[in-house]
Amino acid sequence: MTAETTAAAPQVSTALLTDQYEMTMLQAALADGTAKRQCTFEVFARRLPAGRRYGVVAGVQRFIDAVEDFRFGDAELAMLEPIVDRPTLEFLADYRFDGDIDGYPEGELYFPGSPVLSVRGTFAAAVMLETVALSIYNFDCAVASAAARMSSAAGDRTLIEMGSRRAHEDAAVAAARAAYLAGFDITSNLEAGRRYGIPTGGTAAHSFTLLHDSEEDAFAAQIAAQGTGTTLLVDTYDITKGIETAVRVAGTDLGAVRIDSGDLGVLARSARDQLDALGAKQTRVVLSGDLDEYAIAALRAEPVDSYGVGTSVVTGSGAPTAGMVYKLVEVDGRPVEKRSENKASLGGRKSALRRHRSSGTATEEVVFLAEGQHPEPDERDVVLPIPLVRGGSRVDGLPALVDSRRHLKDALVTLPWEGLKLSQGDPAIPTTLLLPGH
Amino acid sequence: MTAETTAAAPQVSTALLTDQYEMTMLQAALADGTAKRQCTFEVFARRLPAGRRYGVVAGVQRFIDAVEDFRFGDAELAMLEPIVDRPTLEFLADYRFDGDIDGYPEGELYFPGSPVLSVRGTFAAAVMLETVALSIYNFDCAVASAAARMSSAAGDRTLIEMGSRRAHEDAAVAAARAAYLAGFDITSNLEAGRRYGIPTGGTAAHSFTLLHDSEEDAFAAQIAAQGTGTTLLVDTYDITKGIETAVRVAGTDLGAVRIDSGDLGVLARSARDQLDALGAKQTRVVLSGDLDEYAIAALRAEPVDSYGVGTSVVTGSGAPTAGMVYKLVEVDGRPVEKRSENKASLGGRKSALRRHRSSGTATEEVVFLAEGQHPEPDERDVVLPIPLVRGGSRVDGLPALVDSRRHLKDALVTLPWEGLKLSQGDPAIPTTLLLPGH
Numbered sequence: 001m002t003a004e005t006t007a008a009a010p011q012v013s014t015a016l017l018t019d020q021y022e023m024t025m026l027q028a029a030l031a032d033g034t035a036k037r038q039c040t041f042e043v044f045a046r047r048l049p050a051g052r053r054y055g056v057v058a059g060v061q062r063f064i065d066a067v068e069d070f071r072f073g074d075a076e077l078a079m080l081e082p083i084v085d086r087p088t089l090e091f092l093a094d095y096r097f098d099g100d101i102d103g104y105p106e107g108e109l110y111f112p113g114s115p116v117l118s119v120r121g122t123f124a125a126a127v128m129l130e131t132v133a134l135s136i137y138n139f140d141c142a143v144a145s146a147a148a149r150m151s152s153a154a155g156d157r158t159l160i161e162m163g164s165r166r167a168h169e170d171a172a173v174a175a176a177r178a179a180y181l182a183g184f185d186i187t188s189n190l191e192a193g194r195r196y197g198i199p200t201g202g203t204a205a206h207s208f209t210l211l212h213d214s215e216e217d218a219f220a221a222q223i224a225a226q227g228t229g230t231t232l233l234v235d236t237y238d239i240t241k242g243i244e245t246a247v248r249v250a251g252t253d254l255g256a257v258r259i260d261s262g263d264l265g266v267l268a269r270s271a272r273d274q275l276d277a278l279g280a281k282q283t284r285v286v287l288s289g290d291l292d293e294y295a296i297a298a299l300r301a302e303p304v305d306s307y308g309v310g311t312s313v314v315t316g317s318g319a320p321t322a323g324m325v326y327k328l329v330e331v332d333g334r335p336v337e338k339r340s341e342n343k344a345s346l347g348g349r350k351s352a353l354r355r356h357r358s359s360g361t362a363t364e365e366v367v368f369l370a371e372g373q374h375p376e377p378d379e380r381d382v383v384l385p386i387p388l389v390r391g392g393s394r395v396d397g398l399p400a401l402v403d404s405r406r407h408l409k410d411a412l413v414t415l416p417w418e419g420l421k422l423s424q425g426d427p428a429i430p431t432t433l434l435l436p437g438h
Numbered sequence: 439m440t441a442e443t444t445a446a447a448p449q450v451s452t453a454l455l456t457d458q459y460e461m462t463m464l465q466a467a468l469a470d471g472t473a474k475r476q477c478t479f480e481v482f483a484r485r486l487p488a489g490r491r492y493g494v495v496a497g498v499q500r501f502i503d504a505v506e507d508f509r510f511g512d513a514e515l516a517m518l519e520p521i522v523d524r525p526t527l528e529f530l531a532d533y534r535f536d537g538d539i540d541g542y543p544e545g546e547l548y549f550p551g552s553p554v555l556s557v558r559g560t561f562a563a564a565v566m567l568e569t570v571a572l573s574i575y576n577f578d579c580a581v582a583s584a585a586a587r588m589s590s591a592a593g594d595r596t597l598i599e600m601g602s603r604r605a606h607e608d609a610a611v612a613a614a615r616a617a618y619l620a621g622f623d624i625t626s627n628l629e630a631g632r633r634y635g636i637p638t639g640g641t642a643a644h645s646f647t648l649l650h651d652s653e654e655d656a657f658a659a660q661i662a663a664q665g666t667g668t669t670l671l672v673d674t675y676d677i678t679k680g681i682e683t684a685v686r687v688a689g690t691d692l693g694a695v696r697i698d699s700g701d702l703g704v705l706a707r708s709a710r711d712q713l714d715a716l717g718a719k720q721t722r723v724v725l726s727g728d729l730d731e732y733a734i735a736a737l738r739a740e741p742v743d744s745y746g747v748g749t750s751v752v753t754g755s756g757a758p759t760a761g762m763v764y765k766l767v768e769v770d771g772r773p774v775e776k777r778s779e780n781k782a783s784l785g786g787r788k789s790a791l792r793r794h795r796s797s798g799t800a801t802e803e804v805v806f807l808a809e810g811q812h813p814e815p816d817e818r819d820v821v822l823p824i825p826l827v828r829g830g831s832r833v834d835g836l837p838a839l840v841d842s843r844r845h846l847k848d849a850l851v852t853l854p855w856e857g858l859k860l861s862q863g864d865p866a867i868p869t870t871l872l873l874p875g876h
Binding site for chain 1: 450452454455456457458459460461462463465466467469470472475477479504513514517518521523561565568569570572573574576577600602603604605606607608609610611612626627628629631632638639640641642643644645646647648649650655658659660662663664673674675676698699700701727749752753754758759761764765766769774775776777778779780781783
């Protein structure tokens with residue numbers, strides 16, 4: 001065992017995962033006293049990626065972890081010494097977020113304008129969390145939102161996330177988590193298994209077949225090590241021969257075959273027929289290779305058991321970032337808003353509820369001022385934000401990852417039927433702003 | 439100072455940033471003895487992102503760092519205990535990569551089929567590096583390749599990378615590094631400054647203006663803290679009034695104004711005219727807001743001094759992953775290749791050189807077998823791969839980041855003139871394969 005390396009490292013500070021201007025704004029605000037003003041910052045998306053009908057909130061627990069680790073140690077302060085003045089460094093040395101945070105729970109749906117996160121505290125306390133909050137929400141929501149569409153397309157078939165190699169190595173771990181949240185069943189990423197308890201799995205690479213003197217030798221070695229329940233990759237040379245060899249070596253109890261290239265729909269059908277003819281009726285067919293939600297949907301009629309998805313899920317299937325922003329909406333109880341062209345913000349601290357028909361179908365997202373006139377809630381309305389942090393401490397009893405996964409599954413069922421369509425369309429439900437003057 | 443958190447943490451293992459199948463393949467190969475076979479794995483891209491004319495190699499130093507930290511401590515082994523058998527765990531506990539690695543230097547150009555990385559060692563030593571190698575190369579090359587196009591479009595104007603909030607929080611640090619490598623001048627990301635010595639900078643957010651009772655108060659506070667050389671954000675309310683206020687408060691020595699919204703070309707021109715009329719002839723104009731290489735090029739005729747670029751650079755401007763693969767090409771001196779449809783690989787360990795005209799213009803990338811007949815090199819040919827790791831240790835004297843940045847700048851000059859066009863096209867130079875039988 002090597003002692004000097006460990007994945008369970010001491011807390012690493014998140015404080016420098018931050019844009020420099022947060023620190024220089026802090027210095028100026030400390031100097032003129034405005035740093036003490038009570039502020040509310042809100043995170044929201046002005047729009048969904050083109051044609052998407054809903055978004056999925058992800059990254060909530062990761063953000064709260066990052067807030068807890070947002071501390072300035074010697075290394076952080078040394079970096080900042082040439083950038084900010086002495087009083088600012090002293091403030092940072094003692095910094096610990098001590099405000100309140102509310103937000104949509106992980107696994108909740110969101111729509112344009114949904115106030116998915118609300119960070120409250122002094123300007124000094126809250127402004128610095130901007131960059132890390134957006135990094136986490138923009139990435140995790142992008143992956144979860146794409147993954148949820150793939151999960152809808154896959155129905156009851158198993159989804160394996162295997163995109164680690166197509167994403168930054170640490171982003172890959174977060175992507176595995178977001179994909180699992182959004183309905184994927186398994187990840188190939190070992191660190192995601194270790195850190196978040198997500199089920200891990202895998203098959204074999206073409207290199208394993210090429211390493212051996214023959215495909216038969218490779219299959220025999222894999223079965224000797226993993227048992228007949230394993231998944232054999234059969235497309236290194238010739239798929240028909242590969243399947244024949246696989247069943248000859250493993251017997252008809254072979255767990256699965258994987259096909260990673262070619263016309264997957266045709267190949268799935270012929271693989272199924274061949275397996276059945278060979279008596280391997282329980283052997284599953286796993287497909288991979290540039291699958292996205294559209295390809296998965298197109299394979300619905302084919303005899304596929306599992307999909308392995310890589311690039312498309314970890315890159316948000318065309319929308320690699322969720323476009324969320326972190327905007328100051330209230331200062332000392334007074335609503336504030338910018339009026340920049342096409343980028344205006346709406347002042348005032350907000351809450352939201354989602355209205356439903358008696359059938360349970362969602363009809364409308366209503367955004368209203370948290371301290372203004374509330375809309376009349378009826379028993380089918382769901383108030384969306386929940387408390388996440390109080391006085392700087394994580395609220396007890398926040399949903400675990402598996403709970404959030406179930407929450408999303410349930411939430412998707414409430415969408416109007418067009419909401420689950422993969423084709424381009426409007427948001428599945430409208431957002432109504434009950435904001436005085438708007 | 440808080441003692442429990444530090445960015446300069448002890449080495450964190452990279453060993454679990456890995457797909458599970460690497461470990462189960464290892465187990466099977468240890469059991470049948472093939473784990474000891476001498477292998478060469480190569481990293482290459484089958485194609486460039488649609489319409490791109492070149493790619494930029496980035497992530498080399500990060501990959502070598504990851505190889506050094508690829509060690510299995512107690513936490514890693516505990517995770518793997520239910521997945522692999524005892525002999526495999528024992529092998530992993532002592533694992534340290536002890537092979538050789540060659541590759542294109544950081545900042546070099548690449549084209550389809552360029553052998554950008556070659557990892558040699560036993561199958562056991564080399565197979566496990568697949569996932570982390572691809573994670574790093576696919577992300578860093580995607581960002582650098584996009585950033586280089588932006589840098590070409592910007593010419594001598596300053597480029598500020600400010601995309602941290604649009605990328606996973608750790609990916610953001612790597613993105614800042616890749617953008618700097620590819621010609622960006624400054625990053626907003628503090629950790630990138632700390633870790634890689636990249637120049638950092640920043641302006642102010644709209645929240646800083648909204649925090650104050652008036653724009654004038656906000657500008658005065660920023661100038662008091664940062665001096666008149668600072669950059670004032672003038673588009674929170676009305677840009678013309680914002681610029682007027684900025685110069686009134688700062689005087690004509692104001693460093694710069696930033697505009698983040700609206701029709702940037704028109705606004706840059708009117709801001710310049712207004713600043714000149716106010717006597718602030720040295721005050722620079724900084725533009726930001728959904729800029730990409732095309733928007734930057736479109737602003738060439740306008741009086742812009744600096745561009746702040748976010749989303750597009752950290753997401754690879756439409757190509758968030760470089761599509762590189764890690765393929766086994768040689769086993770015990772014997773070339774191996776898979777024949778999967780559309781995903782075939784070419785056997786044999788390769789090297790490459792780039793041919794140039796007497797004018798210095800590159801004409802051709804020639805890929806050949808490292809141990810076969812070499813093409814006749816002439817004095818203008820450049821052999822591309824360099825030794826990176828020998829016997830598991832980093833080679834001394836590898837180029838520093840600033841050297842790689844200059845290398846790329848020089849390499850871009852060698853492209854045929856069409857190679858720098860932003861429009862869709864073919865790779866700037868053809869790749870010729872001098873491989874027997876292909």
